[in-house]
Amino acid sequence: METRELQYFVAVAEELHFGRAAERLGMAQPPLSRAIGLLERRLGVTLFERTSRSVTLTDAGSVLLAEGRAVLGALAAAERRTRRAATGRTGLVLVTKAGVSGDLLKELLAAYAAEPDAADVDVLLCEAREQERLLRDGQADVALMHWPYDSTAGFDTEELGTEGQVVILPAGHPLAGRSHVRTADVAALPDLPMARWPRPDGGYPDGPGAEVRNLTQLYQLIALGRTTVILAESCRTHLRADLAAVPVVDAPAVTTVIAWPPHSRSRAVAGLVRAASREHATTR
The missing domain is CATH 3.40.190.10 (Periplasmic binding protein-like II)
Structure with missing residues (x-):
């Protein structure tokens, strides 16, 4: 399997759309479709289920996506580290x-x-x-x-x-004065849904909680009473004065x-x- 073929496959697998993948790769769609078809025939597996409305990964395609990302990442890493070594750093x-x-x-x-x-x-x-x-x-x-x-x-x-872990709450919240809570107590809060972190692909899981990417954004939204989160206990060290941390005794370490x-x-x-x-x- 050639590096170019992996790049083509990963682009289609991430976009789940041949037109967008072709645009991303800077090529026309027909040769991209032919390249993917040739790859499937050579491997003897179906990588994508195609309909007139959608493109989805098969189980075999999901495996190749994970492996392909790792291979392309390793090649990019080798190139970066080689160039850095050449500078004498x-x-x-x-x-x-x-x-x-x-x-x-x-x-x-x-x-x-x-x-x-x-x-x-x-x-x-x-x-x-x-x-x-x-x-x-x-x-x-x-x-x-x-x-x-x-x-x-x-x-x-x-x-x-x-x-251990703690739940972060607005300082005036009714649970903020407790010595500890359980995960069920946090899940039952109607006014503070759990914050949602991005998945590896950049998307967010479904749910009512705020979409967050970093602690600064997260803490601001908790202080405003829009969301909550369970974090490692060490976050207490630099916690804002308008927030409270309560141990969650049954949260995983x-x-x-x-x-x-x-x-x-x-x-x-x-x-x-x-x-x-x-x-x-x-x-x-």
């Missing part, structure tokens, strides 16, 4: 969600900076669930991610800490991990991971 890029893991990140960077061979670390702050894409396509070398909310499939990881591509041969990445592991061991 020895540093690395660490990506994390903006507003999350602030104290942990500060401690991690300080521990690594104390190493005699430490490289420069550029911190890339991203929006929700973008770390995986940025790490996979080579824009970042290492990432701070959070189970069970972020997918670390295909990456090597090291656990850095586990914590959140584990912070440092993640990196398994094929990485970067000494800087290895050194940062070692420093993170030592810092975690001393703070447990």
